[in-house]
């Protein structure tokens with residue numbers, strides 16, 4: 001029973017996968033990327049993209065931290081999975097809450113694109129060159145706290161919307177510079193807009209930045225098995241360490257924190273920071289551990305941060 005999609009197994013358990021995605025240009029790129037990879041692996045498979053608008057896309061002016069966080073980009077896609085309207089959802093791992101709701105799993109984490117933050121400006125070459133009072137656009141507490149701690153003479157202003165909207169607001173002159181994820185710009189063919197890449201010392205990335213996660217309902221082993229080849233083991237180890245650190249510090253987008261792991265010489269190195277939103281307090285820590293036990297490393301860095309005063313910063317946020 002060969003179809004025009006090429007040879008297929010005698011009796012496939014699954015011959016159609018519906019992919020739920022948001023409809024921003026970046027989300028669609030990410031969904032198509034996963035579809036292309038699945039098509040290369042399973043040419044006989046029918047692959048359907050199911051575009052959806054989420055709360056996070058509808059509420060555009062308010063900083064996400066004030067309206068329920070980045071989970072707003074994920075929840076509606078999970079409802080589609082729960083209802084059986086879609087089989088998988090493709091997310092930027094940095095938008096995925098640190099604890100998934102019961103009944104869902106991340107079946108694969110794809111190879112990381114550039115995890116760094118990018119400085120984008122039409123007039124200045126780098127953060128260091130911005131004059132006192134220059135206006136930098138970002139709505140991420142993580143980026144804001146680091147800029148305020150390291151470049152206290154700059155003014156940080158809210159910037160929301162999808163990648164194209166943010167660049168338009170820069171080009172209209174509303175900001176002297178904006179900070180965006182390099183991964184998003186590169187995926188959208190906008191790498192030429194990157195004025196400078198920020199080093200991890202200037203702006204430590206968010207947990208999971210640059211990696212995609214493929215989510216499905218738990219308890220679908222036949223689906224999980226089809227997705228497994230898309231998992232990139234090194235990226236997954238890094239992202240698991242980063243997320244464990246963030247989770248241990250009650251990570252959400254209400255908390256300015258960053259977490260960034262790298263593999264080198266068979267060891268996993270994880271750096272993290274926690275800061276107050278205005279950057280007046282910022283603590284950093286770094287530990288090295290076994291890539292086979294990434295969560296343990298995440299917990300170790302969280303403990304180091306607490307030993308350096310992260311607990312007080314977190315307590316002040318709750319107050």
Ligand SMILES: NCc1[nH]cc(CCC(=O)O)c1CC(=O)O
Nearest residue numbers: 092094180181183184209210211
């Ligand atoms: N918060 C929105 C978001 N989620 C993921 C990315 C970029 C791609 C990625 O990190 O995988 C972006 C845009 C940005 O932060 O500039």
